[in-house]
Amino acid sequence: MSVITATSAVPPLHSPRSAPRPRVAMMVRSSSAVSAASILTKLHSDCATPLPLLRQVAHAMAADMRAGLAADGASDLKMILSFVDSLPTGDENGLYYALDLGGTNFRVMRVQLGGKEGRVVATEFDQVPIPHELMFATSEELFDFIASKLAKFVEKEGGKFESRPGRTREVGFTFSFAVKQTSINSGVLIKWTKGFAVSGTEGRDVVACLNEAMGRQGLNMRVSALVNDTVGALAGARYWDDNVMVAVILGTGTNASYVERVDNIPKLHAPKSAGGSTIINTEWGAFSRGLPLTEFDREMDAASINPGQQIFEKTISGMYLGEIVRRVLHRMAKDATLFGDSIPEKLQMPFSLRTPDICTMQQDSSKDLEVVGSILYDVAGVNSKLESRKIVVDVCETIAKRGGRLAGAGIVGILQKMEGDSKGAVFGKRTVVAMDGGLYEHYPEYRRHLQDAVTELLGPEISKNIIVQHSKDGSGIGAALLAATNSIYPH
Numbered sequence: 001m002s003v004i005t006a007t008s009a010v011p012p013l014h015s016p017r018s019a020p021r022p023r024v025a026m027m028v029r030s031s032s033a034v035s036a037a038s039i040l041t042k043l044h045s046d047c048a049t050p051l052p053l054l055r056q057v058a059h060a061m062a063a064d065m066r067a068g069l070a071a072d073g074a075s076d077l078k079m080i081l082s083f084v085d086s087l088p089t090g091d092e093n094g095l096y097y098a099l100d101l102g103g104t105n106f107r108v109m110r111v112q113l114g115g116k117e118g119r120v121v122a123t124e125f126d127q128v129p130i131p132h133e134l135m136f137a138t139s140e141e142l143f144d145f146i147a148s149k150l151a152k153f154v155e156k157e158g159g160k161f162e163s164r165p166g167r168t169r170e171v172g173f174t175f176s177f178a179v180k181q182t183s184i185n186s187g188v189l190i191k192w193t194k195g196f197a198v199s200g201t202e203g204r205d206v207v208a209c210l211n212e213a214m215g216r217q218g219l220n221m222r223v224s225a226l227v228n229d230t231v232g233a234l235a236g237a238r239y240w241d242d243n244v245m246v247a248v249i250l251g252t253g254t255n256a257s258y259v260e261r262v263d264n265i266p267k268l269h270a271p272k273s274a275g276g277s278t279i280i281n282t283e284w285g286a287f288s289r290g291l292p293l294t295e296f297d298r299e300m301d302a303a304s305i306n307p308g309q310q311i312f313e314k315t316i317s318g319m320y321l322g323e324i325v326r327r328v329l330h331r332m333a334k335d336a337t338l339f340g341d342s343i344p345e346k347l348q349m350p351f352s353l354r355t356p357d358i359c360t361m362q363q364d365s366s367k368d369l370e371v372v373g374s375i376l377y378d379v380a381g382v383n384s385k386l387e388s389r390k391i392v393v394d395v396c397e398t399i400a401k402r403g404g405r406l407a408g409a410g411i412v413g414i415l416q417k418m419e420g421d422s423k424g425a426v427f428g429k430r431t432v433v434a435m436d437g438g439l440y441e442h443y444p445e446y447r448r449h450l451q452d453a454v455t456e457l458l459g460p461e462i463s464k465n466i467i468v469q470h471s472k473d474g475s476g477i478g479a480a481l482l483a484a485t486n487s488i489y490p491h
């Protein structure tokens with residue numbers, strides 16, 4: 001994951017076109033070179049996502065879901081039971097906290113709930129980027145950091161927020177990594193992902209880790225609900241809209257959860273008559289079948305801290321899109337002198353180009369692609385010609401399009417699995433897919449490609465019933481709601 005969080009605002013020293021290149025050096029390089037155009041053509045074909053391919057991806061997603069529900073370890077998809085059997089009703093009352101550890105940011109939130117009438121009376125939140133060194137720290141260091149930020153936030157409680165005297169404050173803890181949940185308020189970390197390599201957490205109960213750290217800070221607080229971010233998003237969105245059946249997060253990483261009938265979960269060994277539904281956390285980032293991958297994806301995967309794992313996540317989520325583009329541009333610089341006769345040093349640095357950068361470059365509507373030029377200058381240290389900038393934008397579009405369309409196919413896979421079990425259950429009525437995460441929220445082209453794929457796959461009639469919509473901060477409020485639902489105190 002990138003160490004670079006801010007790019008320099010220094011403008012280019014020369015105007016791009018006034019920088020002459022030494023001819024001799026150009027000729028030396030070009031003797032062994034292929035053209036950037038031919039690398040681009042190959043990229044287009046390797047990343048292509050025509051409808052038949054998307055159909056296969058959706059089909060494989062549905063099949064992997066079934067396999068994961070049948071038995072643990074039988075599929076790339078873990079299909080984790082969330083232990084959230086009762087969704088918020090609207091009667092929840094009082095002050096609750098939510099704490100969200102994603103991949104990039106750490107958020108704290110307080111929510112004052114006012115029952116059916118008042119609903120969400122007030123919310124307040126604070127957000128802190130996770131310091132890079134903590135991603136490689138010890139478990140205690142990471143959780144102490146979290147608890148200390150939480151303590152600072154709690155100190156500022158006041159105004160519309162009222163905690164009841166004598167009560168321990170309760171927290172919904174959103175933790176966006178693969179956890180084997182053992183109850184609503186306990187769960188063992190299976191594996192860090194998204195570049196995290198914190199020592200001493202894997203195999204431990206992350207709720208205990210946080211409760212202990214809060215104790216060390218002298219906080220009178222406890223975790224009432226351990227909530228995967230997608231599960232929180234689903235609970236939060238459903239609080240407002242009963243038709244929400246699926247939630248998808250596209251941020252640093254990606255994941256999806258959905259409402260499943262208990263009798264569709266063979267590995268639960270529930271009595272046939274059990275009935276009722278629960279939320280399943282798919283951990284779909286681990287999906288891997290039938291994806292159109294390039295040599296750049298393979299190289300990035302091989303260099304990652306979890307090679308061979310989280311392939312869907314590495315193809316569609318925010319942590320990786322910028323890095324894939326960087327690898328393509330690096331190849332174009334090396335083999336096709338895209339930026340002149342030398343390979344810019346910064347461009348060789350993994351994760352130096354971030355997904356927000358490629359998003360910004362795609363938004364550039366100026367004639368000379370000036371924004372593209374200045375980002376390339378800041379990030380890669382190069383003066384670029386218009387011709388090169390156009391190629392760069394094309395690479396960004398190619399990678400974003402593949403990501404968005406594959407994410408759309410994944411969503412359709414989930415919907416088809418649900419529909420397959422119970423005809424008419426999702427396609428025959430209004431069904432909402434709640435979306436959250438920085439990538440989905442901030443990258444309009446990605447969002448459009450995702451929606452296009454969903455519409456193409458479902459066809460015009462069915463897609464009228466399927467609403468894919470952003471539900472901002474749903475996961476934060478969802479976690480607070482689940483803390484309320486699972487409170488130790490009576491309402």
Ligand code: ADP
Nearest residue numbers: 102103104105251252318356359437438439442
């Ligand atoms: P997390 O996944 O850590 O919980 P978010 O949901 O806030 O956090 O997502 C942050 C991620 O969203 C970033 O890592 C980045 O990849 C992506 N992102 C943020 N801003 C943009 C943007 N303007 N364009 C594209 N992607 C963005």
Ligand code: MG
Nearest residue numbers: 102176229251
């Ligand atoms: Mg998040």
